[in-house]
Amino acid sequence: MSGLxxxxxxxxxxxxxxxxxxxxxxxxxxxTLTPVDTYANQALTTVNPNPITLDASGEMIAWGPDSTSxxxxxxxxxxxxxxxxxxxxxxxxxxMTAAGDLVVGTTGGAGAALHVGANG
Numbered sequence: 001m002s003g004l005x006x007x008x009x010x011x012x013x014x015x016x017x018x019x020x021x022x023x024x025x026x027x028x029x030x031x032t033l034t035p036v037d038t039y040a041n042q043a044l045t046t047v048n049p050n051p052i053t054l055d056a057s058g059e060m061i062a063w064g065p066d067s068t069s070x071x072x073x074x075x076x077x078x079x080x081x082x083x084x085x086x087x088x089x090x091x092x093x094x095x096m097t098a099a100g101d102l103v104v105g106t107t108g109g110a111g112a113a114l115h116v117g118a119n120g
Contacts, residue, residue: 009059009060009061009062010059010060011057011058011059012025012054012058012059012060012074012082013058014076014082018058019054019056019057019058019059020054020058020074020076020077020082021054021055021056021057021058021077022053022054022056022076022077023053023054023058023074023075023076023077023082024051024052024053024054024074024075025051025052025054025060025062025072025073025074025075026050026051026052026072026073026075027050027051027052027062027070027071027072028070028071028073029070029071030069030070030071030086031071031086032071035050036050036070037050037064038050038052038062038063038064038070039062039063039064040061040062040063041063042063044063044064044065048060048061048062051073051075064089065089066089067088067089068088068089069086069087069088069089070086070087070088071084071085071086072084072085072086072087
């Protein structure tokens with residue numbers, strides 16, 4: 001399974017409250033500067049660049065495996081460090097499937113899929 005890294009899709013802001021357009025977010029093993037992969041999709045098949053450049057709205061998306069910790073560094077467009085924190089993906093499965101189904105009622109069995117906005 002996979003989950004959004006906390007702040008996985010988030011808008012980052014500068015000290016004046018403006019979107020951090022053109023800034024970047026880098027991911028490392030906690031306590032190091034050893035880069036680690038994040039992914040652009042829930043299936044964890046498309047690796048993001050590291051660091052990820054923030055778009056014009058100051059946003060980016062990052063997925064990673066469950067129960068994973070990251071050192072996350074956020075920089076402005078000039079490369080100045082804004083903040084440096086350790087973040088982690090919770091150790092439980094994401095209830096959403098890649099098809100957009102919400103899996104409900106599981107206690108170790110198959111469960112049921114709730115189709116949201118889908119026909120059939």
